[in-house]
Amino acid sequence: MPDSELKIERSEVLRYLGYRGQALTPELEAQIDDVSQMCLEAAKPRWAFEVFPVEPGPALRGVRLLGEDIRRHLAGATHCAVMAATLGFEVERVMLRLGQRSTFSEMIFNAACTALIEAAADACDGQIRDYARARGLVTGYRYSPGYGDFPLEQQRAVLGLIAADTRLGITLTDSLLMLPKKSVSALVGLYPEELGVKRGGSSCERCENRDSCAFRKEGYGCGG
Template sequence: MKEIEKCRELTEEEDKSFIWKETRRYLGLGAKAGDSMTEELISQCLKDLESTAAPKWAVKEFPLKIQGDRIYTEGFSTESKSLLKNLAGCEKVIIFAATLGTGVDHLIRRYEKIQMSRAVVLQAAAAAWIEEFCNRKNRMLKEAYEKEGWFLRPRFSPGYGDFPLECQQSILTVLEAGKRIGLTLTDSMLMAPSKSVSAVIGVGRQPVNCRLEGCESCDKSDCQFRRSKE
């Protein structure tokens, strides 16, 4: 993984375009632009996040063992048909976590008290921002692994399909996420900070014709927030 930081990033304009598009999607606008007031509010919220977010990530690789319907790694063990399908043909897994930091939560809570419309847009923009950050790091991992003859599956998060949400505890523990990036879990299995992601990424020798983002690997095809395939 030493070559990861040398891999190509999206340009600033490509990053911004993705975040704008995803913010609109989370707001229920689909691919359409909102009215002028909404677009201006999105712009203001993205500027707020730019000065507040402190994105961090943690990643570790482990061998993968599958026996029957059970998945074994040094990071976690579980039964999940949907994750098993995602990991078909894989020999190891990458365990991944990322967060925007506590400042974003504080910003959203502040506006929930004084301007709820801005808080709603901040929620959407922050969700888009963390997804863009994860996608960027996944692309970096993809490029680094392919140089060594390995190919990645789409990231798959606890809570997708029948992958138990409880596995987040093991994932964050093995990553030492609390110490390394300030990411912990509440008693109800919610991540703190809230704008955070944990995921498993399968690694195999056979190339696969799929994107690495997480939305496409979710079976909930009728979700109103599902990303278009276009």
């Protein structure tokens, strides 16, 4: 589950920092690399997924999934994986501390964390794909509470399906923020191959709000 092989690409960090080809000094590049290294040292990327048969509704182990969009998304899926990934709390401690010293470093650290949690979610996604392939199925892309008309209020039930609290330490605030903040939850449909479901890379890359997304601008990601 945890994977020390995850990397933080400088180009990804720059992307989350809103970089648009400005001239970079060697100092700035070195600072980004140093802070990314700090992030790798503090982070404890971990994830878990569990695969459920899709019940009519659609529902997963009795949890009815609400909204047209998720229904359409899972149409034809025989199974659905519920996944969650997180970097743990230590990165948040380091970020609080860095912020005390330098907002500049805090900001770069935040972007490095976003790049890393995306990498962790992709790694989990990859394991789900392997699981599916072994059963002659293909996977769709990650879909999370809060996308389209799939209500954010279902976040608690979705995380509950895989006991993300006791297994990964992910909890929700009353306002439905995931803690640790650098966490991702998603549903991944498993479809019979003949349906011809297409999948791409991370969910951001396929999202229609990709270019205007302010979450990405702030270096958070929307949790998908």
